[in-house]
C-alpha cells in the first residue's frame with residue numbers, strides 16, 4: 624500500500640455530465656463522465672466514470688446507471704461521495720497522513736443547503752479543507768482574464784445540465800440568471816426528433832454524438848450529413864438512416880433563443896459602469912456547449928457583442944479552479960471570510 628505524509632492538493636469541477644480534476648503541479652489529470660453503474664439489489668458499485676458511461680443503454684435489468692449530479696447540483700449524496708473517493712484514490716493512491724486541500728467549482732445559483740452538500744461530500748471523500756468557487760468566475764481565471772479587477776465581464780457558461788449568464792467584477796457575481804437547460808436537453812431533443820420525424824429510436828450516447836459531430840447553426844454546414852444507426856420505431860428492426868445538419872438545427876433553436884432572452888435580462892440588471900466595459904470587451908463563452916458550431920456567431924449577431932472562446936471551453940473552469948488552488952490569494956481578494 625502507498626503511504627505518504629501529504630496528499631497533493633486538488634481542484635474539482637463536479638459537473639452534471641463530467642467530473643474534472645486538476646492536480647497541483649500537473650494540471651487536468653481526470654476528465655470523466657459523472658456516471659456510476661450499480662447492482663440494483665445490493666447497490667454495489669460496478670463501474671465509475673468512462674467505463675460506466677459506455678454501459679448506458681446496454682445493461683440488464685439488475686444493473687442500473689446513475690448520475691449523482693443533476694442540473695449542476697448533488698442529487699445523490701452517497702454516490703457523489705463514492706465517486707469523489709474513487710477519483711481521489713486514483714490521484715493520490717493509498718494512505719496519506721495529511722489529506723488534500725480541495726477547490727470545488729459550484730454553480731452560481733446554488734443554495735446554502737446544496738453548497739453544504741458539496742462541502743460535506745468533499746470532506747467525507749477525504750479532503751481536509753474545501754474552498755468553493757463559482758464556476759463562471761473560475762472559468763474567467765482559466766482563460767486568463769482578471770476577474771479581480773473592477774471591470775465587468777459578461778460570461779455565458781454553457782454546461783450539460785444548466786446554462787449560467789453572469790456579470791462578474793471584483794471576484795464577485797454582480798448579476799446573474801440560470802437557465803435550467805443545457806447539453807443534456809439538446810441530446811433529448813435530438814432523440815425526440817429522430818423518433819418522431821425519422822421513426823428511429825437511438826440511445827442517449829448516440830444522440831450526444833450526433834450533437835457533437837453534426838449539430839450546427841451555420842448555414843454553410845446545412846448539407847453535412849451523418850449515418851445514424853438505431854431501432855425502427857415500427858417493427859423494432861435495426862435501422863440505418865442519413866441525417867443532415869439542417870434537419871437537426873431546430874433541436875437547439877429554442878435553447879439559443881432562451882439564452883439571448885436571459886442575456887438581455889442580466890444586462891438590464893447590470894450597473895451602467897460595467898455595461899460599458901462589456902460593450903468594449905464583449906463576452907466570454909465557456910463550458911462544453913460553447914463548442915456547438917455556429918452558436919457563437921448566432922448570439923454575437925443578435926446581441927451585437929464579440930465573444931471570446933478558448934480552445935477547450937469545457938476545461939476553462941477546472942483550469943481556473945486549479946490556478947485558484949495554486950494561488951488562493953488572487954481569488955480570496957474581496958471575498959468575505
Ligand SMILES: Nc1ncnc2c1ncn2[C@@H]1O[C@H](COP(=O)(O)OP(=O)(O)OP(=O)(O)O)[C@@H](O)[C@H]1O
Pocket residue numbers: 636637638639640641642694695696781782783784785786805806807831834835836909910911912913914915916936937
Ligand atoms: N464538441 C462539442 N459539441 C457540442 N457539445 C459538446 C461538445 N463537447 C462537449 N459538449 C457538451 O457539453 C456538455 C458538457 O459540458 P461541461 O463539461 O462544461 O458540463 P458539465 O460541467 O458536465 O455540466 P454543468 O456545468 O451543467 O454541471 C455536454 O452536454 C456535452 O455533450
